[in-house]
Amino acid sequence: AQSVTQLGSHVSVSEGALVLLRCNYSSSVPPYLFWYVQYPNQGLQLLLKYTTGATLVKGINGFEAEFKKSETSFHLTKPSAHMSDAAEYFCAVSGETSGSRLTFGEGTQLTVNP
Amino acid sequence: GAGVSQSPSNKVTEKGKDVELRCDPISGHTALYWYRQSLGQGLEFLIYFQGNSAPDKSGLPSDRFSAERTGGSVSTLTIQRTQQEDSAVYLCASSVTGYPYEQYFGPGTRLTVT
Numbered sequence: 595a596q597s598v599t600q601l602g603s604h605v606s607v608s609e610g611a612l613v614l615l616r617c618n619y620s621s622s623v624p625p626y627l628f629w630y631v632q633y634p635n636q637g638l639q640l641l642l643k644y645t646t647g648a649t650l651v652k653g654i655n656g657f658e659a660e661f662k663k664s665e666t667s668f669h670l671t672k673p674s675a676h677m678s679d680a681a682e683y684f685c686a687v688s689g690e691t692s693g694s695r696l697t698f699g700e701g702t703q704l705t706v707n708p
Numbered sequence: 709g710a711g712v713s714q715s716p717s718n719k720v721t722e723k724g725k726d727v728e729l730r731c732d733p734i735s736g737h738t739a740l741y742w743y744r745q746s747l748g749q750g751l752e753f754l755i756y757f758q759g760n761s762a763p764d765k766s767g768l769p770s771d772r773f774s775a776e777r778t779g780g781s782v783s784t785l786t787i788q789r790t791q792q793e794d795s796a797v798y799l800c801a802s803s804v805t806g807y808p809y810e811q812y813f814g815p816g817t818r819l820t821v822t
Contacts, residue, residue, distance in 0.1 A: 628810065630813075635815075636816075637712070637814050637815045637816055638799070638813040639813070640810050640811075640812070645808055688808065694739060694741070695753040695764060695767070696743075696751075698751035700750050701751075
């Protein structure tokens with residue numbers, strides 16, 4: 595079985611500060627990892643994904659994440675937060691044994707203060 | 709091109725009534741997924757279609773839930789004899805052809821059972 599843990603259900607940063615959202619996963623097979631963002635009353639939008647190859651992946655809106663197998667982590671970062679980054683962020687994993695389903699973490703609500 | 713669309717956007721129903729939720733995937737996407745998002749349970753996988761077949765429906769919470777897909781396109785999620793615990797946002801997603809491709813989400817249907 596696969597699982598995802600997002601440390602911190604709420605994260606608050608100042609505009610211009612570093613954003614760091616934590617994600618750890620459990621998987622018995624090489625995982626595929628995703629970060630999605632959800633704005634109020636909207637669906638989920640893919641920020642970035644890791645499948646194979648380069649462990650540092652870059653996504654939209656200046657976000658990036660690094661896959662660290664030894665730490666079973668896939669933390670999301672952005673060097674400088676914008677007000678428009680305020681949203682809920684979900685880390686998700688899929689793997690060959692789970693078919694095509696995504697298993698999501700509980701989500702992290704990001705607040706950006708002016 | 710057009711994204712994933714869902715209808716209705718909001719549905720209020722009385723306990724015990726049946727409801728149907730509709731999903732129109734992105735044209736050409738053979739894989740379609742239903743997820744449920746609720747306060748207590750987070751984002752949960754319900755069912756996965758590849759074409760018109762459902763190789764994974766292990767996430768359906770009870771036999772009151774069913775889903776079908778016709779013509780390899782539109783899908784309908786039906787909930788019979790709705791209960792208050794069915795209140796949630798039901799999200800549909802599609803992808804080119806399943807694992808490991810990314811899933812594109814619709815805006816969701818907010819279901820409220822009174």
